[in-house]
Amino acid sequence: GIQPSIIKDIERAIRLLAQTGEMAILLVEQYYDFAEALADQYLLMERGEFIARGPGSEMEAKGIRQLVAI
Numbered sequence: 001g002i003q004p005s006i007i008k009d010i011e012r013a014i015r016l017l018a019q020t021g022e023m024a025i026l027l028v029e030q031y032y033d034f035a036e037a038l039a040d041q042y043l044l045m046e047r048g049e050f051i052a053r054g055p056g057s058e059m060e061a062k063g064i065r066q067l068v069a070i
Contacts, residue, residue, distance in 0.1 A: 011034070011037065014027065014038055015038070018038075027039070030068070032059075032064070032065050036059050036060070036064075036065075038056075039059065040056050041054070041055060042054060042055075042056050042059055042064065044064060044067060046067075051067065052067060
């Protein structure tokens, strides 16, 4: 339940942390646009099973948006 007005602040904070290169960041997110903007890699699950994975830059080309409900 993140308010839309806060999402850009969270995105900035995640990008700053990622730029340090000192850690891996695991983002569990239900909103496609937010996840696509941040993902170096993606892993999509459905009912506990992995159904798609790959580089974040390929999410659009692979049609990942059509696989998610939100």
